[in-house]
Amino acid sequence: MATAVPADREKPNGPRSRKGVATRARLLGAAKAVFEEDGFLEARISDIAERAGLSHGSFYHYFDSKEQIFREVAMALSDLLHAPLSTAIFDPSSTASPQERIRAGNRRFLEDYRREAKIIGVIEQVCRHDTHLNMMRFEHEQHDRERVSNSIAQLQRKGWIDPTINPAIAASALGAMVTRFAEMWLVQGLFQPDFDDGVEQLTHLFLNALNLRERPAGAGAAE
Structure with a gap:
């Protein structure tokens, strides 16, 4: 990263x-x-x-302290959870559509979140009181928010996404939706959908929020 x-x-x-x-x-x-x-x-x-x-x-x-090693554990988890951006969504070797990439990225994120839910729950509790750790995570994740924002802007230029969407706001809002949904589901257990259905519904909402088209605007008009 x-x-x-x-x-x-x-x-x-x-x-x-x-x-x-x-x-x-x-x-x-x-x-x-x-x-x-x-x-x-x-x-x-x-x-x-x-x-x-x-x-x-x-x-x-x-x-130096218990706080330091805890923060390193938390940052390692942050790396793990953001890895699907590189391994699925922004994989340069992928020939998948934007929709398929987002779906694969959401699935891998939620699979990792589910597997690590117990330690993530502890980290989220500590972050509510440890402003330093909270800021570390925010700054650490800023690069990925910028990658998503730039990707949205690029897809807008190519006619895939609603041009009225603000890329920076969308990147932050959608990231918050995905992570909060995962915490409520997989850490707090506030609802228990089937895993595949949870992945699909989250992806559906994500794609609809971007108004991501099946093909770029103007493409295939003669078909």
């Missing part, structure tokens, strides 16, 4: 050796498991270190 990495996502004096990188990754995996099981407030550094097979003191060789 092209966004700049926030300064506290990596301990400045942390290890650069292969073993050090592997140990740091092991701590992040252990932290994710502990936060999933205990939540943020109840999670202890000693539990994270023990889960990773390290001493309590070794933790501080890689991270």
Whole structure:
């Protein structure tokens, strides 16, 4: 992802050796498991270190605090959830239509969200009180909002999308719709549609909001 990495996502004096990188990754995996099981407030550094097979003191060789490692876990999840933009929607090798790309991207996003729903629920709770983490996520995701906005503008120029839509507003509004829908469904369990139906209905709303046409305006007039 092209966004700049926030300064506290990596301990400045942390290890650069292969073993050090592997140990740091092991701590992040252990932290994710502990936060999933205990939540943020109840999670202890000693539990994270023990889960990773390290001493309590070794933790501080890689991270300054529980807050820092939690933020790194949260940012890694942000990367995962935004990956379908590159692997489905903006895949340069794809020959699929815009509609098919959006549908595939929504499906992969929701599949990942469902699989990681427990830790995502913890992250969303913490973000409601941790303004620093909330801003980190917002800034980290800005590059992807710009990619979506630019794509909408490009499709407008080609006649695929309603030209009266504001691309920047649409990118933010549709992103909020998708993520909030996923949280209400897969984290909070406020409704329980069939998974395929949930994907299809979300995609239907997304496409209708853009007024995304089956073909560019003016194309195929003679057919």
